[in-house]
Amino acid sequence: MTxxxxxxxxxxxxxxxxxxxxxxxxxxxxxxxxxxxxxxxTDRGGLLQNTVVNKVIGQIVNIGRSLPFIILMVALMNFTxxxxxxxxxxxxxxxxxxxxxxxxxxxxxETAVREVDHGLVEAVQAMGGNTWTIVRKVLVPEAxxxxxxxTTTTVIALIGYSAMAGTxxxxxxxxxxxxxxxxxxxxxxxxxxxxxxxxxxxxxxxAGDFAARALHRRGARSGPGPKLxxxxxEKPASAEVGKAA
Amino acid sequence: xxxxxxxxKVYRTHRSRGREVTALDGVDLHVREGEVYxxxxxxxxxxxxxxxxxxxxxxxxxxxxxxxxxxxxxxxxRGPRAGRExxxxxxxxxxxxxxxxxxxSRTVQDNVELPLEILGTSGKERSRKALELLDLVGLAxxxxxxxxxxxxxxxxxxxxxxALAGDxxxxxxxxxTSALDPETTRSILQxxxxxxxxxGLTVLLITxxxxxxxxxxxxxxxxxxxxxxxxxxxxxxLATPGSELAAALFxxxxxxxxxxxxxVDVTFHGESATQPVISQLSRTYNIDISILGAAIDTxxxxxxxxxxxxxxxxxxxxxxxxxxxxEQGLQIDVVDxxxxxxxxxxxx
Numbered sequence: 139m140t141x142x143x144x145x146x147x148x149x150x151x152x153x154x155x156x157x158x159x160x161x162x163x164x165x166x167x168x169x170x171x172x173x174x175x176x177x178x179x180t181d182r183g184g185l186l187q188n189t190v191v192n193k194v195i196g197q198i199v200n201i202g203r204s205l206p207f208i209i210l211m212v213a214l215m216n217f218t219x220x221x222x223x224x225x226x227x228x229x230x231x232x233x234x235x236x237x238x239x240x241x242x243x244x245x246x247x248e249t250a251v252r253e254v255d256h257g258l259v260e261a262v263q264a265m266g267g268n269t270w271t272i273v274r275k276v277l278v279p280e281a282x283x284x285x286x287x288x289t290t291t292t293v294i295a296l297i298g299y300s301a302m303a304g305t306x307x308x309x310x311x312x313x314x315x316x317x318x319x320x321x322x323x324x325x326x327x328x329x330x331x332x333x334x335x336x337x338x339x340x341x342x343x344x345a346g347d348f349a350a351r352a353l354h355r356r357g358a359r360s361g362p363g364p365k366l367x368x369x370x371x372e373k374p375a376s377a378e379v380g381k382a383a
Numbered sequence: 384x385x386x387x388x389x390x391x392k393v394y395r396t397h398r399s400r401g402r403e404v405t406a407l408d409g410v411d412l413h414v415r416e417g418e419v420y421x422x423x424x425x426x427x428x429x430x431x432x433x434x435x436x437x438x439x440x441x442x443x444x445x446x447x448x449x450x451x452x453x454x455x456x457x458x459x460x461r462g463p464r465a466g467r468e469x470x471x472x473x474x475x476x477x478x479x480x481x482x483x484x485x486x487x488s489r490t491v492q493d494n495v496e497l498p499l500e501i502l503g504t505s506g507k508e509r510s511r512k513a514l515e516l517l518d519l520v521g522l523a524x525x526x527x528x529x530x531x532x533x534x535x536x537x538x539x540x541x542x543x544x545x546a547l548a549g550d551x552x553x554x555x556x557x558x559x560t561s562a563l564d565p566e567t568t569r570s571i572l573q574x575x576x577x578x579x580x581x582x583g584l585t586v587l588l589i590t591x592x593x594x595x596x597x598x599x600x601x602x603x604x605x606x607x608x609x610x611x612x613x614x615x616x617x618x619x620x621l622a623t624p625g626s627e628l629a630a631a632l633f634x635x636x637x638x639x640x641x642x643x644x645x646x647v648d649v650t651f652h653g654e655s656a657t658q659p660v661i662s663q664l665s666r667t668y669n670i671d672i673s674i675l676g677a678a679i680d681t682x683x684x685x686x687x688x689x690x691x692x693x694x695x696x697x698x699x700x701x702x703x704x705x706x707x708x709x710e711q712g713l714q715i716d717v718v719d720x721x722x723x724x725x726x727x728x729x730x731x
Contacts, residue, residue, distance in 0.1 A: 185464070261484035263465065264438055265498040265549065266474030275497065279488040353488075 139324055147314060148330065154228040155310035158300045161232045163293050166239025170292075171285075173199065173240065174247025175273060185259070185269045202241030207299045210238050211306065231308030235299055243292045250284035251277050283350040290346025294339055301335075311335055384553060384585040385414040385437060390446035392432050392609075406432035407443070408609035414602070416552075419579050419586040421596040423628070424606030430589040433606070434557050437587065438476045439469060450476060451552050474502055477546030481558035483538040485530040491517065491541050492526040498548040516544040520574060536567035543574060547582075554578070556588035560595060568592075572599045597632055597682050605631075617682055621650060624716045632682055635691045637675025639718075644693050645701045646675065650714040651688040660711050661692070668704050670695060691718070 173195060179185050180192040202210075211234040215225050218233040258276050267275070278285070301312025311331045319328025392407040406429045414420040424430050435441040437448055439455050447456045450472070458468040465473070485494050495513040504512070517523050520540040530538055539559060546554055556575065560568040576599045578584050590596065596603045596617070604614035605628045613620065613628050621629045639646045649660075665672050677690040694701045698717060708715050 255482075255484070257480060257482055257484040258486060260440055261478070261480060262497070262501070263440060264473055264476070264478040264555075265501050265545075266470040266472075267501045268470060269464070271501055275500070276486065280486060282488060 139318075139327055144327055144330065147318070147327070148334070151309065151311045151314040151331070152334065154308075155297065155300055155304075155312075158228045158231050158235055158303065158308065158310055159293060159296045162235035162239050162296050162300075163289070165232070165236035166243045166292055166296070167289060169236070169240040170243030171247055173244035175251055175277060177244065177248040178251045178277070179269070179273075185272065199241040199244050202238065203245060205238075207234070207238050208302050208306075210234055211303060226307040228303075228309040231300065231303035231310075235296055235303060238299055239292055239296050242295060243288060246288035246291060247281075247285065250281040250288055253284065254280045283353045286346060286350040286353065290343060290350075293342050293346075297335065297339060297342075384416040384451060385412065385420075385587055386449045387412045387433075387437070388447050390433070390436055390448065391444045392429075392436060392441060393444045405609050407436065407446075409446070410606075410609070410611055412604065412611065412614070414585060414587050416585055417579070417583050418601040419576065419588065419599050421600035421603045422587070422589045422606055422611075423591065423593065423596050423603060423631075424589075425591060428606040429609040430591075430606055431557065432609075434555050434587065434589045437555055438473050438478060439465070474498065474549045475551050475553075477543075477549065477551035477554040479539065479542045479546050479554065479556045479559045481561050483530070483535075483542045483562075485538055485541055485545075487530055489529075490526065491522065491528050491530065491533070494530065494541055495544045495548055498545060502549060512548060513544075516547055517541075519547070519578075520544045534567075535563050536571060539563065539567075539571050540574065543571075543578070547578070547584075552585060554584050554586045556586060558590060559588065561590065561592070568595070569598070575599060593631055596628075597680065603628055603632075618652070618685060621652065621682065621687060622714055624714075633678060633680065633687065633689045635676040635678055635689050637691045637693075639675075639693060640673070643697055644695060645698050645705075646691060646693050646718040647701075647705060647708070648716040648718060649690045649692060649708060650716070651690075652685060652714075658711060660708065660713065661690075663711075664704055664707060667707065670704065 176186075177192065177195055177199070180188040180195070182189070182192075184192075205213075211231075214234045214237060218225050218230050221233050222230045224230050254277050258280060259272055262272050262276050300308065300310050301315070304310045304313030305316050307313075311334060315328050315331040318324040319331065388411050390407050390410040390412070391405070394404045394406055396402045396404070408429075410429075410433060412420075412422075412433070422430050422433060432441055436443045437450065437455075439448065439459055442459065443456065447454055449455065453472055455469065455472055458466065458472055485491075486497070489497070492510065492513045495516055496509045499509040499512060514523065514526060517526055520543055522537060522540050522544070525533060525537065525541075530541065533541065542559070543554075554575075559575075560571050563571060572595060575586055575588070579586050579599075588595065588600075600617055602614070602616045603620060604611045606612070613623075613626060615623070617632070620626050621633065623629060633650075635648065637646070661672060661674075664670070673693045675691040675693055677688070679686070679688040681687070694704060705715055705717065
């Protein structure tokens with residue numbers, strides 16, 4: 139296969155992956171963030187302590203997390219058809235990807251929010267703040283560096299899932315690698331997709347770390363910006379980011 | 384200004400039914416307007432529960448809390464969440480914390496503005512007020528810094544500025560200086576004292592450090608096992624014979640050197656402190672006096688001295704010299720004079 143033959147295939151696959159991962163990440167974040175926060179708030183000793191709600195959400199999240207994605211995808215076929223009108227193509231793949239991503243992200247959000255010092259919550263309560271104020275002004279902003287790291291992890295996980303979705307007609311880079319690399323022995327094309335995926339994942343990790351670290355600047359004692367620290371190779375924030383991820 | 388009556392807090396451990404911890408056991412506290420009131424006690428005595436019950440961060444099991452004439456326990460309602468009324472009342476009570484509890488994601492100025500955001504103050508007014516308060520606590524130049532860039536003392540100053548943002552009449556201080564070194568502690572206490580004087584702020588503070596009470600409190604209470612065992616103005620406490628707090632504020636040591644000796648604690652305050660009473664006593668009655676221990680200090684803004692002296696002879700032989708000391712306007716505590724010797728020996 140020549141490069142001119144491969145190029146349009148790769149371009150299309152990249153676009154499809156981008157669409158699948160982009161949309162499903164967006165939905166996972168929008169859905170997972172409130173769920174994760176709710177998990178913390180309704181927990182025992184939480185601001186909205188409610189054992190029933192907590193147990194129900196916890197169970198749903200657990201089931202969503204423990205189900206292998208490929209099974210989830212197949213199980214959701216009817217739902218997918220109902221939402222998008224089809225079960226084939228990258229648009230259809232967004233549905234199971236998003237549904238798989240929500241509980242994944244929710245658990246990460248829960249961990250991140252739980253790490254916020256309870257003293258801060260108490261301080262805002264003492265000022266007369268209500269629960270919504272605490273969520274908006276304390277929990278989310280204070281957990282933001284961890285939340286960014288969690289988003290990075292989610293994006294990368296969704297890229298992995300999207301490759302699986304590709305094998306059952308979702309399109310994208312995973313589909314390309316399987317169809318050409320595995321079924322037609324086009325090893326060259328396969329290695330190119332592997333390289334693209336590696337580069338994309340590295341870039342996302344790098345961007346996520348950079349953003350989390352930039353937000354973490356408040357944790358640093360001295361003035362140099364995130365850029366400078368990166369160049370120096372110092373990693374004050376990355377340890378925590380790595381932990382959260 | 385702050386009154387609690389019969390305040391009781393019982394914690395139930397989650398799983399094991401029946402195991403209860405009584406943190407507060409019928410606490411009656413009365414803090415007058417404009418005073419600095421210190422509650423002192425060891426850890427586990429219930430100090431923290433007490434101060435957190437005052438603004439109902441902790442719901443008392445029974446009893447009432449009244450702040451500035453408002454019964455907060457009545458506002459609390461039944462549910463675990465704070466209703467609008469209680470939240471509004473809380474916004475009029477400032478609170479500073481041992482670990483400062485500043486939001487690391489916000490600048491110093493934004494931290495101070497937070498209570499104002501909650502009160503719904505407009506943006507321009509907020510920043511005016513925040514800068515004014517930062518100026519008051521001496522941090523005008525740090526408005527744009529993040530908390531992580533500040534020292535402990537500076538963080539606590541921000542905490543104090545934040546606590547004052549809602550124009551409170553009452554400031555609660557939960558071990559505000561316990562995480563600070565001695566010198567910073569002094570400067571923070573000085574700041575609290577100044578604010579108390581300048582703004583007429585009523586301050587209720589809890590601490591485990593006697594020095595805090597000594598340096599800024601008008602009144603103090605001693606807590607032990609959930610109860611207040613002693614309370615009153617610092618001057619009254621020092622004048623109370625046998626007061627544990629007074630003895631702790633002002634420790635003087637020394638044991639009698641023999642059985643036929645009388646040991647007397649002499650407390651000087653105000654004018655009597657300047658009189659040469661000991662040498663007068665010695666000359667008038669021609670007796671030899673040994674000084675076992677002595678200290679002079681400033682407590683609650685007053686110069687106070689305490690001395691433990693030993694007079695020859697038993698108490699019966701020293702009634703006249705002790706009467707002389709009392710006549711000089713000194714507070715005299717005779718150590719152990721009323722206990723029969725037999726019992727004392729039996730106790731050993």
